[in-house]
Amino acid sequence: MKVTLATPLTDPVLPVAAGPLSASVIDVLAERPHRRHLTRINAPVIDSDPWGLDLHLALYVCYELHYRGFHGVDPAWEWNPGLLHLRAQLEIAFLDAVTEEIGSLDDQASAAEAMDEISVESGDGEGPSYYIRDKATWDQVQEYFVHRSLYHLKEADPHAFAIPRLRGQAKASFVAVEFDEYGGGRGENLHQQLFADLMAAADLDNSYLGYIDSVPAEALSAVNLMSMFGLHRAFRGAAVGHFASTEITSPPGSARTSSPTTSVRTTCSCTASASTCSR
Numbered sequence: 073m074k075v076t077l078a079t080p081l082t083d084p085v086l087p088v089a090a091g092p093l094s095a096s097v098i099d100v101l102a103e104r105p106h107r108r109h110l111t112r113i114n115a116p117v118i119d120s121d122p123w124g125l126d127l128h129l130a131l132y133v134c135y136e137l138h139y140r141g142f143h144g145v146d147p148a149w150e151w152n153p154g155l156l157h158l159r160a161q162l163e164i165a166f167l168d169a170v171t172e173e174i175g176s177l178d179d180q181a182s183a184a185e186a187m188d189e190i191s192v193e194s195g196d197g198e199g200p201s202y203y204i205r206d207k208a209t210w211d212q213v214q215e216y217f218v219h220r221s222l223y224h225l226k227e228a229d230p231h232a233f234a235i236p237r238l239r240g241q242a243k244a245s246f247v248a249v250e251f252d253e254y255g256g257g258r259g260e261n262l263h264q265q266l267f268a269d270l271m272a273a274a275d276l277d278n279s280y281l282g283y284i285d286s287v288p289a290e291a292l293s294a295v296n297l298m299s300m301f302g303l304h305r306a307f308r309g310a311a312v313g314h315f316a317s318t319e320i321t322s323p324p325g326s327a328r329t330s331s332p333t334t335s336v337r338t339t340c341s342c343t344a345s346a347s348t349c350s351r
């Protein structure tokens with residue numbers, strides 16, 4: 073089987089800023105961090121849209137320092153207090169918006185009840201996977217892959233930060249699922265690798281962060297939410313809940329998504345000009 077490397081041998085490059093917030097973060101990363109004193113990084117967080125591209129690109133770049141970092145960026149920025157202070161302001165703005173969007177929660181519901189509820193799919197669902205199954209052109213399918221690539225090329229990594237924060241059966245169960253996400257010990261079966269192979273088969277760039285300059289805030293915010301849950305011990309319950317709900321609800325959507333893809337790929341003979349092929 074032909075396997076495409078999920079990541080190039082070079083580090084990702086910093087994205088292009090999308091506004092004053094992301095410019096504040098990206099510009100400062102080109103410098104050497106101060107190691108002996110705190111230098112605050114000023115940015116207009118209070119004036120920013122908490123769902124906007126500028127804020128989410130800034131937050132994404134901050135979080136990426138905990139994953140693979142960027143070419144030419146000093147790894148010491150990962151724990152720079154000035155940057156962490158700015159990141160905390162971005163997180164508060166985002167978390168406030170998420171909390172408002174979710175509304176009140178039923179604090180009497182058990183985890184088992186919550187999982188039972190999401191284990192049943194309605195027959196008349198809606199969302200991207202239904203659209204892709206029923207209507208999407210090949211261009212739209214490719215666009216969907218591009219948007220999803222930010223997460224799937226680092227699939228399972230944000231949740232893995234939660235592992236040291238669990239114990240007993242919860243840790244064992246969590247790691248058992250993660251073991252499958254990481255290919256069960258086989259590099260070619262890493263889910264990150266499988267998505268990279270899918271991107272290559274769809275004539276797309278499968279390099280890590282290859283499309284960070286192309287995706288909207290929605291694609292970045294979904295990953296930022298996972299990173300925020302994973303990196304904060306205070307949110308370990310949210311990290312586990314997010315992981316469980318993703319694992320429970322994603323298989324039917326993946327099946328819907330792969331159905332038209334297969335037919336379109338067949339129509340396109342897998343190598344034809346994808347942009348001119350639609351279903």
Ligand SMILES: [Fe+2]
Binds near residue numbers: 227253263
């Ligand atoms: Fe997966």
